[in-house]
Amino acid sequence: xxxxxxxxxxxxxxxxxxxxxxxxxxxxxxxxxxxxxxxxxxxxxxxxxxxxxxxxxxxxxxxxxxxxxxxxxxxxxxxxxxxxxxxxxxxxxxxxxxxxxxxxxxxxxxxxxxxxxxxxxxxxxxxxxxxxxxxxxxxxxxxxxxxxxxxxxxxxxxxxxxxxxxxxxxxxxxxxxxxxxxxxxxxxxxxxxxxxxxxxxxxxxxxxxxxxxxxxxxxx
Numbered sequence: 001x002x003x004x005x006x007x008x009x010x011x012x013x014x015x016x017x018x019x020x021x022x023x024x025x026x027x028x029x030x031x032x033x034x035x036x037x038x039x040x041x042x043x044x045x046x047x048x049x050x051x052x053x054x055x056x057x058x059x060x061x062x063x064x065x066x067x068x069x070x071x072x073x074x075x076x077x078x079x080x081x082x083x084x085x086x087x088x089x090x091x092x093x094x095x096x097x098x099x100x101x102x103x104x105x106x107x108x109x110x111x112x113x114x115x116x117x118x119x120x121x122x123x124x125x126x127x128x129x130x131x132x133x134x135x136x137x138x139x140x141x142x143x144x145x146x147x148x149x150x151x152x153x154x155x156x157x158x159x160x161x162x163x164x165x166x167x168x169x170x171x172x173x174x175x176x177x178x179x180x181x182x183x184x185x186x187x188x189x190x191x192x193x194x195x196x197x198x199x200x201x202x203x204x205x206x207x208x209x210x211x212x213x214x215x216x217x218x219x220x
Contacts, residue, residue, distance in 0.1 A: 001181040002128060002135060002147040003073045008063055008113060009142035017056060017084075017115055021164060024050045026086055029093075040094025043155070046084040057082045060113065060166050072187040074109045074146055075180055077219075080169040084115075087124055092157035095129070098149045102169050108177075109170040110153075111146040114139045121161030128153045146170075148177045173218045183217075186210050 009017070026044040033041045046053050060082055064070050080102045087093075098110050112126050118138050125136040126145065129152040136156070137145045147153070149169060174180045190206050 001073065001177055001184065002130060002145065002151075003069075003184075004137070004139060005067065005069050005073070005144045005146065006140070007142055008067055008070065008144045009060075009115075011142070013059060013063060014115060014141050016059060017166075018164065020052055020056045021046070021084060021086070021115070024052050024056075024084075029085060032083060037096045037099075040096055040154075042091045043093055044086040044088070044091075053084075056084060056166075060168075070144070070146070073180070073184045074111075074170050075173040075183065076109075076170045077173045078105055078171045080105055080107070080171075082166050082168045084164070084166050087121075087155065087158040087163040089158055089160055092123075093155035095152050095154040097152050098169060100149070105169075105171050106175075107149040107169040108172040108175055109146050110149045110151075111144055111168055111170065112137075113144045113166040113168075114141055115164040115166060116162060117141050121163045122159045123156050124158040124161075124163035125156045126153060127156055150177075173214075173220065175219050176217070179213075179217050183210065183213060186213070 025047040027047045029041050029043040029045045030038050032045060046056070061079065064079065070076075098107055100107060118140060125138045128135045128137060128147055139145060172180060174183060186206065186209065190203070190210065193203060193206065
């Protein structure tokens with residue numbers, strides 16, 4: 001499942017992250033790439049040695065942990081370290097698939113959290129290859145796209161301006177993407193039913209179904 005999640009960050013969060021990123025050390029993005037990705041990666045990333053990095057990561061982690069749509073759609077068991085990337089004119093990231101293991105953690109879901117306003121740069125779309133074709137994604141600042149880590153994807157060349165983003169990877173309690181989508185659909189129905197004051201019996205049966213599917217499918 002490919003899902004776009006709006007308003008993960010507030011305007012003040014975005015300004016805080018942009019301000020922080022203006023005062024950190026960026027290094028060649030190839031330092032965190034391996035295999036084929038090294039050959040196609042051309043961007044900048046915040047140095048792992050920069051002391052300000054952890055504060056930036058903490059802000060994003062806090063917002064993700066409080067976002068209901070994020071939790072419901074990806075069922076996170078663990079989130080890998082975040083990378084903050086910058087693309088300047090002429091930079092791009094060619095077609096690749098993310099590593100299956102990062103930091104001794106299996107990667108089930110990849111995500112990009114956009115930090116630059118889409119009209120502030122040209123190009124730079126995240127292009128995800130799905131069974132129905134290429135899906136270009138360029139979201140407002142503060143919005144996120146999450147998708148299975150099994151998908152091939154690339155970042156189109158930035159031709160003007162600057163593209164800032166945070167990227168990360170998730171180990172999900174529910175490993176299978178199709179099952180995660182079913183759980184998300186059921187959660188969506190449960191919320192809609194609650195908002196419409198559905199009967200207690202209906203909500204109870206739906207809660208039971210969601211709980212028991214989670215028991216059947218969860219990888220704990």
